[in-house]
Amino acid sequence: xxxxxxxxxxxxxxxxxxxxxxxxxxxxxxxxxxxxxxxxxxxxxxxxxxxxxxxxxxxxxxxxxxxxxxxxxxxxxxxxxxxxxxxxxxxxxxxxxxxxxxxxxxxxxxxxxxxxxxxxxxxxxxxxxxxxxxxxxxxxxxxxxxxxxxxxxxxxxxxxxxxxxxxxxxxxxxxxxxxxxxxxxxxxxxxxxxxxxxxxxxxxxxxxxxxxxxxxxxxxxxxxxxxxxxxxxxxxxxxxxxxxxxxxxxxxxxxxxxxxxxxxxxxxxxxxxxxxxxxxxxxxxxxxxxxxxxxxxxxxx
Amino acid sequence: xxxxxxxxxxxxxxxxxxxxxxxxxxxxxxxxxxxxxxxxxxxxxxxxxxxxxxxxxxxxxxxxxxxxxxxxxxxxxxxxxxxxxxxxxxxxxxxxxxxxxxxxxxxxxxxxxxxxxxxxxxxxxxxxxxxxxxxxxxxxxxxxxxxxxxxxxxxxxxxxxxxxxxxxxxxxxxxxxxxxxxxxxxxxxxxxxxxxxxxxxxxxxxxxxxxxxxxxxxxxxxxxxxxxxxxxxxxxxxxxxxxxxxxxxxxxxxxxxxxxxxxxxxxxxxxxxxxxxxxxxxxxxx
Amino acid sequence: xxxxxxxxxxxxxxxxxxxxxxxxxxxxxxxxxxxxxxxxxxxxxxxxxxxxxxxxxxxxxxxxxxxxxxxxxxxxxxxxxxxxxxxxxxxxxxxxxxxxxxxxxxxxxxxxxxxxxxxxxxxxxxxxxxxxxxxxxxxxxxxxxxxxxxxxxxxxxxxxxxxxxxxxxxxxxxxxxxxxxxxxxxxxxxxxxxxxxxxxxxxxxxxxxxxxxxxxxxxxxxxxxxxxxxxxxxxxxxxxxxxxxxxxxxxxxxxxxxxxxxxxxxxxxxxxxxxxxxxxxxxxxxxxxxxxxxxxxxxxxxxxxxxxxxxxxxxxxxxxxxxxxxxxxxxxxxx
Numbered sequence: 072x073x074x075x076x077x078x079x080x081x082x083x084x085x086x087x088x089x090x091x092x093x094x095x096x097x098x099x100x101x102x103x104x105x106x107x108x109x110x111x112x113x114x115x116x117x118x119x120x121x122x123x124x125x126x127x128x129x130x131x132x133x134x135x136x137x138x139x140x141x142x143x144x145x146x147x148x149x150x151x152x153x154x155x156x157x158x159x160x161x162x163x164x165x166x167x168x169x170x171x172x173x174x175x176x177x178x179x180x181x182x183x184x185x186x187x188x189x190x191x192x193x194x195x196x197x198x199x200x201x202x203x204x205x206x207x208x209x210x211x212x213x214x215x216x217x218x219x220x221x222x223x224x225x226x227x228x229x230x231x232x233x234x235x236x237x238x239x240x241x242x243x244x245x246x247x248x249x250x251x252x253x254x255x256x257x258x259x260x261x262x263x264x265x266x267x268x269x270x271x272x273x274x275x276x277x278x279x280x281x282x283x284x285x286x287x288x289x290x291x292x293x294x295x296x297x298x299x300x301x302x303x304x305x306x307x308x309x310x311x312x313x314x315x316x317x318x319x320x321x322x323x324x325x326x327x328x329x330x331x332x333x334x335x336x337x338x339x340x341x342x343x344x345x346x347x348x349x350x351x352x353x354x355x356x357x358x359x360x361x362x363x364x365x366x367x368x369x370x371x372x
Numbered sequence: 373x374x375x376x377x378x379x380x381x382x383x384x385x386x387x388x389x390x391x392x393x394x395x396x397x398x399x400x401x402x403x404x405x406x407x408x409x410x411x412x413x414x415x416x417x418x419x420x421x422x423x424x425x426x427x428x429x430x431x432x433x434x435x436x437x438x439x440x441x442x443x444x445x446x447x448x449x450x451x452x453x454x455x456x457x458x459x460x461x462x463x464x465x466x467x468x469x470x471x472x473x474x475x476x477x478x479x480x481x482x483x484x485x486x487x488x489x490x491x492x493x494x495x496x497x498x499x500x501x502x503x504x505x506x507x508x509x510x511x512x513x514x515x516x517x518x519x520x521x522x523x524x525x526x527x528x529x530x531x532x533x534x535x536x537x538x539x540x541x542x543x544x545x546x547x548x549x550x551x552x553x554x555x556x557x558x559x560x561x562x563x564x565x566x567x568x569x570x571x572x573x574x575x576x577x578x579x580x581x582x583x584x585x586x587x588x589x590x591x592x593x594x595x596x597x598x599x600x601x602x603x604x605x606x607x608x609x610x611x612x613x614x615x616x617x618x619x620x621x622x623x624x625x626x627x628x629x630x631x632x633x634x635x636x637x638x639x640x641x642x643x644x645x646x647x648x649x650x651x652x653x654x655x656x657x658x
Numbered sequence: 659x660x661x662x663x664x665x666x667x668x669x670x671x672x673x674x675x676x677x678x679x680x681x682x683x684x685x686x687x688x689x690x691x692x693x694x695x696x697x698x699x700x701x702x703x704x705x706x707x708x709x710x711x712x713x714x715x716x717x718x719x720x721x722x723x724x725x726x727x728x729x730x731x732x733x734x735x736x737x738x739x740x741x742x743x744x745x746x747x748x749x750x751x752x753x754x755x756x757x758x759x760x761x762x763x764x765x766x767x768x769x770x771x772x773x774x775x776x777x778x779x780x781x782x783x784x785x786x787x788x789x790x791x792x793x794x795x796x797x798x799x800x801x802x803x804x805x806x807x808x809x810x811x812x813x814x815x816x817x818x819x820x821x822x823x824x825x826x827x828x829x830x831x832x833x834x835x836x837x838x839x840x841x842x843x844x845x846x847x848x849x850x851x852x853x854x855x856x857x858x859x860x861x862x863x864x865x866x867x868x869x870x871x872x873x874x875x876x877x878x879x880x881x882x883x884x885x886x887x888x889x890x891x892x893x894x895x896x897x898x899x900x901x902x903x904x905x906x907x908x909x910x911x912x913x914x915x916x917x918x919x920x921x922x923x924x925x926x927x928x929x930x931x932x933x934x935x936x937x938x939x940x941x942x943x944x945x946x947x948x949x950x951x952x953x954x955x956x957x958x959x960x961x962x963x964x965x966x967x968x969x970x971x972x973x974x975x976x977x978x979x980x981x982x983x984x985x986x987x988x989x990x991x992x993x
Contacts, residue, residue, distance in 0.1 A: 115848065116847060259874070259919055264934050267928075292920045326848070329848040331851075331880070331881050333877040333904065336880060342856075350850075
């Protein structure tokens with residue numbers, strides 16, 4: 072399967088300019104999203120991963136600012152596009168499922184109307200009948216019953232809202248879906264259903280997906296390649312299997328060993344001490360540039 | 373990670389707000405004149421028939437005299453503190469009642485809470501002036517202490533509601549649970565744990581209650597239902613009684629109104645600034 | 659009253675919340691829960707459940723903050739909602755808690771020292787001010803915090819991880835008989851959780867503090883607890899040794915739960931997609947019958963008409979499911 076590069080992020084730096092200090096949220100980050108892949112963006116709070124996704128979608132507003140860098144999509148630097156041009160891109164090519172299912176859904180509109188909204192905002196050409204057929208098709212794909220169409224978002228559970236968001240994001244058949252922590256605040260069983268739905272959706276569309284999160288276990292299950300962020304930098308990037316088999320950066324090792332095992336009892340004391348040592352080390356060292364340590368496997372060491 | 377404690381950073385914010393300064397200046401000028409004016413001006417001149425009546429402003433009488441021969445300047449210097457005192461009494465009693473009722477209602481709940489809650493909800497819909505007129509007309513209000521209490525009867529309801537809702541939310545906070553697990557009594561929790569978190573709201577409520585009390589007292593006095601003491605409202609009442617406006621005696625009705633405007637503006641600015649500060653958005657300003 | 663061996667005992671505990679709007683709708687948050695901890699052993703019992711399982715309501719009832727609709731919470735044989743005086747003070751001193759959100763657990767008006775000084779004063783723990791200071795410092799060092807960096811600070815000046823450790827230090831200092839940990843690590847970054855869990859284990863092994871670990875995360879439960887209860891919509895559906903229940907679940911809900919947990923191993927993907935549950939629990943207020951009925955792949959007629967008792971399914975394992983009605987019913991619910 073030949074993959075082409077869909078999105079090329081190069082040297083992006085995003086900062087927040089506050090009255091008494093400047094926060095460098097994203098510190099010169101570069102990576103590529105290939106076609107037909109699930110790309111995981113992993114980091115804990117403060118790593119810059121959400122800011123980065125906001126940057127790609129041009130949703131950064133003052134006091135935040137994209138300082139430098141380019142983001143190329145289809146031979147165009149999307150950071151330089153006009154507002155209207157980019158608005159067309161957003162949702163048609165780049166879909167976004169925000170963190171916390173509250174985000175994308177309009178609380179005072181029924182679900183059905185939200186789909187109509189997407190259609191008329193971007194195309195406006197299809198007939199009601201065509202739209203309805205398409206909606207039903209999408210709902211089946213996300214395993215939701217037709218009766219949810221006449222409900223308001225607050226009448227749906229967290230898992231159902233997320234699946235509606237997935238269906239909405241799929242509506243215009245985007246090339247890239249950015250899912251930001253799609254399962255936070257969902258219980259484990261619903262989480263699995265939502266992730267399964269996301270993967271199915273992506274596969275059908277043959278789209279790529281950027282899955283942003285802090286849970287390495289989920290990434291292991293779904294991502295083809297992973298980029299690990301720490302303090303605004305990417306510290307490791309490579310195929311999922313490569314990273315789990317041989318995590319090169321200290322922080323990657325830290326994240327992986329932080330996932331407690333459901334299969335056997337571990338020595339918590341040793342894990343805790345090792346974790347403390349790693350945290351102290353991490354705080355003290357600088358983060359060098361990424362180098363290709365093994366084919367396709369880069370680390371900032 | 374900053375090192376300034378929260379109290380300090382709030383003070384810094386206070387000193388940077390221009391509206392607060394304007395409010396404070398207005399109030400200070402009024403209060404200083406009211407309290408110390410007597411040192412610079414002969415207050416005996418406020419007595420009836422101490423001068424010729426209806427004199428326009430001159431060097432001898434900077435604000436003229438009114439129909440009873442009282443010097444306006446002296447009259448206002450005596451009347452202003454009286455009005456402020458009524459406001460203070462009315463506001464304090466109102467907030468005190470509001471705090472006690474609001475806190476116990478929220479903390480202990482049950483039928484007591486239902487009673488208070490409904491009383492306040494209904495009470496707040498009754499036009500306060502109507503209520504006050506009924507009360508004032510039934511009793512013979514003789515001096516300003518009583519006047520203060522009468523206006524407190526309307527100024528306690530809003531603080532009760534505000535404090536009740538604050539305490540309801542504070543009561544469920546984890547730190548309250550931790551306090552209970554530390555074995556302390558309910559009274560301890562109310563006064564030591566919850567009360568300090570209400571200080572800023574109480575300050576804003578107090579300023580608000582004082583304004584409400586002053587306004588209520590003016591309302592009553594202008595209708596002739598006030599006490600015998602000289603207050604700003606009473607001055608205005610007599611200016612209406614003697615048709616000062618039609619007779620062009622502007623130095624009778626204008627100065628008390630200007631003083632009242634200064635007081636209310638000062639109170640309002642103070643209260644809105646304090647209100648901004650109590651907004652939880654500032655709580656993590658460290 | 660015959661003295662019994664139970665430290666804390668929850669007996670047929672039920673809590674019903676009536677909806678204020680709709681007169682007829684009510685929600686049974688906790689439904690006839692029974693379990694206990696013995697005085698002669700220090701163990702960690704996990705109360706596992708997703709949101710809506712009733713675990714928080716159960717926690718509030720056990721801490722004396724919420725009166726049950728029916729049933730009792732007995733501490734050393736006494737109903738905590740009836741005792742007064744010395745018995746009640748003892749209960750307050752000997753049952754402590756750590757809560758989910760470390761930022762909310764501190765009164766923002768006071769320095770963090772407040773959470774130590776208040777109970778120390780109330781329970782007469784220190785001889786004098788110097789002694790008190792020493793005890794606090796020791797407790798902070800036990801949780802790997804440097805007292806000079808911590809004492810005298812306000813909560814907003816510290817991180818979540820530090821604040822949670824201060825709460826644990828408070829527990830070390832008070833040396834309770836039981837510590838209730840309500841989602842104690844859920845809001846802590848994954849990389850810091852091990853430290854807090856390790857400290858909780860220390861409390862148990864070094865100071866004999868039994869623990870009730872309330873969580874939705876079965877992986878951490880496996881690491882630190884010996885026994886577990888699985889809660890589903892207010893009912894205990896499976897119980898027993900943590901290892902057995904997690905590695906060999908018997909109740910259909912437990913099986914679904916465990917198979918949904920993602921493994922941090924790209925070579926061990928989630929198995930059969932067909933096992934994914936797209937239905938959600940219904941809102942039908944079910945008076946009788948098993949609550950898991952509408953999601954259960956093994957549902958039978960009897961499940962809709964009666965509520966299953968807990969059957970013995972292993973040496974130290976019980977499941978409330980009619981699939982096992984050939985087995986004995988468990989009568990002794992003590993852990």
